[in-house]
Structures are given as structure tokens and as C-alpha cells.
Amino acid sequence: MIKDSLAKALSDQFNAEYYSAYLYLSMSAYADRLGYKGIANWFAVQAKEELAHGTHIYRYLLERGVAPSFQDVKAPQAAYESLQAVFEKVLAHERQVTGMINRIASLALDEKDHAAYDFIRWYVDEQVEEESEAEDLVLKFSRIGDNPGLLYQIDAQLAARRFTDPF
Template sequence: MLSNKLHDALNAQINAELWSAYLYLSMSMDAEAKGLKGVANWFYIQFREEQDHARIFMNYLLSRDCEVKLAPIAEVRTAWSSPLEMFRDTLEHEKKVTAMINNLAAIAAEDKDFASSNMLVWFIDEQVEEEENARGMIAACEAVEGNKFGLYMLDKELAARAYATPSPLAAKE
């Protein structure tokens, strides 16, 4: 059985993952409205990943015979001045998510909840990747800043990004 503290924190994380999905969907729609279909694709895939992250946490709570408590999702921003601003916001957001995941790991360690600690390892590794990807996109956007052809080529490259089901969910399929 999970401690009340960890149970509440995991439910808060589910809400945070769904808020993240909503944020990335908003970024995708803003990019699409500006004709940046590749940037829109990149953020739409992020949207799907965040939904899956929430589902992994939900599945985990259910597997531990705990209630999943869905809460309202707070409003998100709807417009950005450029893809660079979107990716900078993405990095800052992912740093906050990393802090939340680290907090979950600390609670699990404090509780000596080895099953939860083990489950969270995947998310800890995922957050390293999320921050690295955002930093890479910032560097790419900075490299083409002010160059319309460069932005066009970057947008075409981002259009090729494909979705991959996260391994904790793929293993259940």
C-alpha cells in the first residue's frame, strides 16, 4: 500500500502530466496556425507523450489498489512569438517536471517503497531526455534565427518526427 503522501503526490503528478499535455497541444495549435506544420508536429507528439506519461502513473496507482483522482486542468498559454520562445518555455517547464519527479523519488525513498522507486527510474531517465531534447531544439532555433530558409528546413525536419509509445505502455500492449 502506498503512503498517503506518495498517493497524493502521484495524483498531483497525473494532473501535472495532463497539464503538460494541454500546454504542448496549445503550442502545437499555435504553430499550426502560423503555418509551421513541422513545429506543430513536434509539439503534438509531445502532447501524446504527456498523455501517456499520465496513463503510466494512472496504471501504476491502479496496480497498487489506489484511487486515481482526476482534478481540473488549469488554463495554459495560447500564443508564442516564435518557435524559439516555445522551446525555451518547454525547457523551463520540463525542469519543473524534473523537480516534481525527483520529489516523488524522494518520497518513495523516504517511505522505503522500493516498487515505487523502481517505477520512477523510468521517469527520471525520461526527464533527462526531455530536457536534452528541449536544449537541442533551442540550439537549432538559435542557429536559424532570422533565416527564413533555415526555419523552413528545420520545420521540414520536425515534420518527420514520429511518435513512439513509451516503453512502460508498449510492454502492456
């Protein structure tokens, strides 16, 4: 049986993943309004990934006999100074999520819940990838600046991203 503290942490994470989806949809709308359909696509795919993560955690809780607790989803930021600022927000957000995931992993180990630890390990690895990609995009946008030709190129590159359900 899963302990209450771990069940709460996983429920909080399930809700945080849904907030992440909401945040990335907001960022997608921001990029779309600026005319960057490829960047908007990248954020829309990111939102779908976050929904998949949240649903995966939700299902895990149910498998462990826990009723997930649903929380309010706060409104995300809707406007930014620049595309670079958006991706800096992405990096900060992903670092925050990494901290949350790491706390769950530590809690699972402390409670000797090896099933939960095995489950959350996938997210630990996923966050390494998420942060690396965000760092790469922050670096690219810092180099691009307001160069229209380079913005066009990265917009075209990010348009190619497609959602693949990881589960």
C-alpha cells in the same frame, strides 16, 4: 501498501502530465497557425507522449489500490513572441517536471517504497532525455532566428517525428 503522501504525489504527477499534454497541444496550435506544420507535429507527438505518461501513472496508482484524484486542468498559454520563445517555455516546463519527478523519487526512497521508486526511475531517465532535447531545440532556434530557409529546414526535420507508445 502505498502511503498517502506518495499516493498524493503520484496523483499530482498524473494530473501534471495531462496538463503537459494540454500545454503541448496549445503549442502545436500556435505553430500550426504560423504555418509550421512540422513544428506543430513535433508538439502534437509530445502531447501524445505526455498523455501516455499520465495514463501510465494512473494505471500504476490503480495497481497499488489507490483511486487517482482528478484535478482541474488550467488553460495553457496560447501565444508566444517567437518559435524560440515557445521552445524556451518547453525547456522551463521540462525542468519543472524534472523537479516534480525527483521529489517523487526522493519521497519513495524516504518511505522505503521500493516498488514506487523502481516505477518512478523510468521517469527520472525520461526527463534527462526530455531536457536534453529541449536544450538542443532552444539552441537551434536561437541560431536560426528569423531565417526563412533555416526555419523551413527545421520544420521539415520536425515533421518526421512519430509517436511511439513507450509502454
